Amino acid sequence: MRLSDTDRLEAFSDGVMAVVITIMAFEVRAPGAPSWSALHHTLPDLLVYVLSFTVIGIYWNNHHHLLRATERMSAAVMWANLHLLFWLSLLPFVTSWAARFPLHAVPAACYGLLGLAAALAYWVLVRSIVRANGTDSAVARAIGSDVKGNASLVLYACGAGLAALTPVVSYTCYAAVALLWFVPDRRLVRPPAPGVLPPEG
Amino acid sequence: MRLSDTDRLEAFSDGVMAVVITIMAFEVRAPGAPSWSALHHTLPDLLVYVLSFTVIGIYWNNHHHLLRATERMSAAVMWANLHLLFWLSLLPFVTSWAARFPLHAVPAACYGLLGLAAALAYWVLVRSIVRANGTDSAVARAIGSDVKGNASLVLYACGAGLAALTPVVSYTCYAAVALLWFVPDRRLVRPPAPGVLPPEG
Amino acid sequence: MRLSDTDRLEAFSDGVMAVVITIMAFEVRAPGAPSWSALHHTLPDLLVYVLSFTVIGIYWNNHHHLLRATERMSAAVMWANLHLLFWLSLLPFVTSWAARFPLHAVPAACYGLLGLAAALAYWVLVRSIVRANGTDSAVARAIGSDVKGNASLVLYACGAGLAALTPVVSYTCYAAVALLWFVPDRRLVRPPAPGVLPPEG
Amino acid sequence: MRLSDTDRLEAFSDGVMAVVITIMAFEVRAPGAPSWSALHHTLPDLLVYVLSFTVIGIYWNNHHHLLRATERMSAAVMWANLHLLFWLSLLPFVTSWAARFPLHAVPAACYGLLGLAAALAYWVLVRSIVRANGTDSAVARAIGSDVKGNASLVLYACGAGLAALTPVVSYTCYAAVALLWFVPDRRLVRPPAPGVLPPEG
Numbered sequence: 001m002r003l004s005d006t007d008r009l010e011a012f013s014d015g016v017m018a019v020v021i022t023i024m025a026f027e028v029r030a031p032g033a034p035s036w037s038a039l040h041h042t043l044p045d046l047l048v049y050v051l052s053f054t055v056i057g058i059y060w061n062n063h064h065h066l067l068r069a070t071e072r073m074s075a076a077v078m079w080a081n082l083h084l085l086f087w088l089s090l091l092p093f094v095t096s097w098a099a100r101f102p103l104h105a106v107p108a109a110c111y112g113l114l115g116l117a118a119a120l121a122y123w124v125l126v127r128s129i130v131r132a133n134g135t136d137s138a139v140a141r142a143i144g145s146d147v148k149g150n151a152s153l154v155l156y157a158c159g160a161g162l163a164a165l166t167p168v169v170s171y172t173c174y175a176a177v178a179l180l181w182f183v184p185d186r187r188l189v190r191p192p193a194p195g196v197l198p199p200e201g
Numbered sequence: 202m203r204l205s206d207t208d209r210l211e212a213f214s215d216g217v218m219a220v221v222i223t224i225m226a227f228e229v230r231a232p233g234a235p236s237w238s239a240l241h242h243t244l245p246d247l248l249v250y251v252l253s254f255t256v257i258g259i260y261w262n263n264h265h266h267l268l269r270a271t272e273r274m275s276a277a278v279m280w281a282n283l284h285l286l287f288w289l290s291l292l293p294f295v296t297s298w299a300a301r302f303p304l305h306a307v308p309a310a311c312y313g314l315l316g317l318a319a320a321l322a323y324w325v326l327v328r329s330i331v332r333a334n335g336t337d338s339a340v341a342r343a344i345g346s347d348v349k350g351n352a353s354l355v356l357y358a359c360g361a362g363l364a365a366l367t368p369v370v371s372y373t374c375y376a377a378v379a380l381l382w383f384v385p386d387r388r389l390v391r392p393p394a395p396g397v398l399p400p401e402g
Numbered sequence: 403m404r405l406s407d408t409d410r411l412e413a414f415s416d417g418v419m420a421v422v423i424t425i426m427a428f429e430v431r432a433p434g435a436p437s438w439s440a441l442h443h444t445l446p447d448l449l450v451y452v453l454s455f456t457v458i459g460i461y462w463n464n465h466h467h468l469l470r471a472t473e474r475m476s477a478a479v480m481w482a483n484l485h486l487l488f489w490l491s492l493l494p495f496v497t498s499w500a501a502r503f504p505l506h507a508v509p510a511a512c513y514g515l516l517g518l519a520a521a522l523a524y525w526v527l528v529r530s531i532v533r534a535n536g537t538d539s540a541v542a543r544a545i546g547s548d549v550k551g552n553a554s555l556v557l558y559a560c561g562a563g564l565a566a567l568t569p570v571v572s573y574t575c576y577a578a579v580a581l582l583w584f585v586p587d588r589r590l591v592r593p594p595a596p597g598v599l600p601p602e603g
Numbered sequence: 604m605r606l607s608d609t610d611r612l613e614a615f616s617d618g619v620m621a622v623v624i625t626i627m628a629f630e631v632r633a634p635g636a637p638s639w640s641a642l643h644h645t646l647p648d649l650l651v652y653v654l655s656f657t658v659i660g661i662y663w664n665n666h667h668h669l670l671r672a673t674e675r676m677s678a679a680v681m682w683a684n685l686h687l688l689f690w691l692s693l694l695p696f697v698t699s700w701a702a703r704f705p706l707h708a709v710p711a712a713c714y715g716l717l718g719l720a721a722a723l724a725y726w727v728l729v730r731s732i733v734r735a736n737g738t739d740s741a742v743a744r745a746i747g748s749d750v751k752g753n754a755s756l757v758l759y760a761c762g763a764g765l766a767a768l769t770p771v772v773s774y775t776c777y778a779a780v781a782l783l784w785f786v787p788d789r790r791l792v793r794p795p796a797p798g799v800l801p802p803e804g
Contacts, residue, residue, distance in 0.1 A: 008416070082459045223619060226623075231703060418624060
């Protein structure tokens with residue numbers, strides 16, 4: 001028995017995302033003293049980690065549903081997927097920078113720019129999948145208009161732009177994106193592709 | 202051939218748990234001198250690592266048996282699983298803190314609180330799986346009353362609460378949880394779900 | 403259901419490559435200050451990371467297509483694959499050295515020598531697969547003459563040799579290899595092996 | 604379609620071994636200067652890494668062939684496998700210690716003791732698989748007498764014991780074990796279990 005190309009792609013992407021999560025948690029350095037106040041000082045690290053974990057969790061969830069509905073692969077899809085993984089692999093870098101300087105504008109802006117880049121890469125991946133499967137395919141019909149995706153782009157851009165005012169506004173924007181995507185994409189969950197069981201019971 | 206949703210979920214969870222184990226072992230820093238006494242100084246690191254490795258081993262084992270018996274997935278199950286992985290991904294953080302200050306109360310208490318959070322997250326995962334598969338499902342009937350799970354919650358809470366007295370009591374409680382779960386959950390192993398081979402020969 | 407030997411080999415290789423990517427991204431250290439100029443200083447790190455990410459991305463893509471077309475495994479194929487993974491696993495080492503000394507000859511030369519070693523290891527892997535599958539097999543007929551592979555060897559050798567003059571020439575050679583391989587190997591993509599769906603739609 | 608228990612076990616073990624390899628390579632620190640002499644100073648690191656990479660490669664290969672021939676799992680097999688992974692996960696720890704003090708007795712002895720522990724854990728795993736599959740099973744008949752395994756135990760014990768004389772003898776013993784196992788276990792490769800394709804062409 002041989003696995004399909006989409007299984008392969010999913011497995012590799014899952015591997016990268018699993019390591020990204022664990023590397024980010026690993027960068028939350030243990031407090032330098034055995035006290036509650038020392039733990040309190042790692043609070044920015046922990047909060048930024050929660051945000052970044054949620055970002056990866058959302059991408060994993062949506063990526064999973066997207067590829068479930070995909071029937072045909074192409075070279076363009078494989079590169080578009082690697083392109084998305086490239087931006088996600090830089091999340092530990094921005095996360096540890098933002099955790100170290102939680103009240104500064106530039107890391108907060110870069111966090112948003114990375115979010116923007118990843119969201120655009122996801123959009124390119126969706127387009128390349130639709131092109132490979134045809135506009136009549138189950139996945140293409142399921143996509144329809146992408147309100148959440150567009151809202152995410154606007155929120156990341158606003159967060160990055162407003163970081164110069166105050167980073168708190170930026171992180172609020174990024175948390176809003178996370179809340180927005182918390183529920184998986186109904187478009188892909190509701191009408192299952194032929195031969196694919198609906199992921200919701 | 203396409204993998205099922207539960208295979209996907211298991212693969213991603215296995216990936217995170219495999220990296221958590223290796224990252225924790227990586228944090229057991231090599232001794233600073235080439236002598237037995239220098240190795241002796243890393244003994245707390247090694248002991249806490251053994252405990253944390255056992256914790257992950259138990260979760261991997263039970264998670265595996267739980268998902269074997271699961272037939273239907275839902276969005277809630279996917280998020281409940283990510284929630285469990287979130288707490289497990291913080292284990293290296295608490296492990297390295299406890300290893301650095303093995304005789305102090307606060308890291309010992311935090312170790313127990315993390316264990317408590319992970320145990321509660323596992324309980325939420327079990328509940329969400331039962332909800333997705335129906336109370337008549339094989340997995341629901343197999344679960345029944347959860348004596349071990351409840352005992353674990355009590356032991357983790359006791360360990361965290363008693364850390365202020367002496368951390369040795371706390372770590373004894375956590376080791377007791379590990380011993381308790383060492384044998385995999387008979388409820389899921391004994392009556393196999395239809396179409397699933399019994400894991401024990 | 404049991405996975406095939408090639409699936410197993412692919413999964414292990416994917417695991418190593420996924421961790422290599424994430425470890426390299428993790429080595430791009432967060433800037434020491436929250437400013438654009440501090441970010442500017444990490445530019446060499448980021449550029450070398452982009453190059454190394456592309457190298458792994460290309461190997462993943464070609465490795466994937468190669469194993470899709472493979473029907474029979476042998477002990478030699480398994481060791482040839484481990485040999486390739488050995489060189490790829492040293493990429494983070496060379497990448498972080500080159501990132502730290504971007505304008506020096508020796509790290510630039512070593513980057514090329516590692517690329518050469520990995521390219522030779524890939525060539526050995528292809529040969530061992532052809533030997534295991536027979537010269538009449540789909541994979542053997544699909545390979546044919548390897549223009550791109552030979553060009554890569556020449557470019558890596560030139561880059562390593564010219565590093566003594568100026569590292570910029572070396573990195574240009576390595577980037578040329580990346581561009582060369584950007585499109586996956588048509589030989590393997592066009593005529594699919596029997597029972598394997600064409601990866602391109 | 605659902606994966607079998609052995610596939611699950613293999614996937615988790617592969618994940619741990621893939622991360623162990625990459626973490627060990629990551630611990631080969633980039634030289635502190637951009638010169639050939641600085642690279643020369645990392646030679647002990649590189650040599651110990653080659654040894655440890657080969658150790659993991661051999662375990663991966665044999666573990667793979669062992670589980671291919673396995674038909675039935677048990678709770679004991681799962682714990683025996685985790686026990687093996689525990690010792691393998693400590694390999695980066697011993698590797699980095701030995702690399703830092705290549706000419707000292709204690710790290711060289713500990714390297715051998717870890718090798719001994721892992722070899723014993725592998726032996727326990729083989730026994731637990733034979734017990735789960737019955738002495739009439741394909742895997743039990745294929746095992747027969749374990750000359751190589753016994754030789755490895757003797758060599759690791761000798762290496763650890765002779766480290767007090769000179770570490771060079773120890774590392775020669777460990778390299779001999781690697782050479783011994785370089786060819787995968789003929790016993791498992793030759794007579795394939797029913798329904799499993801012979802891994803060799």
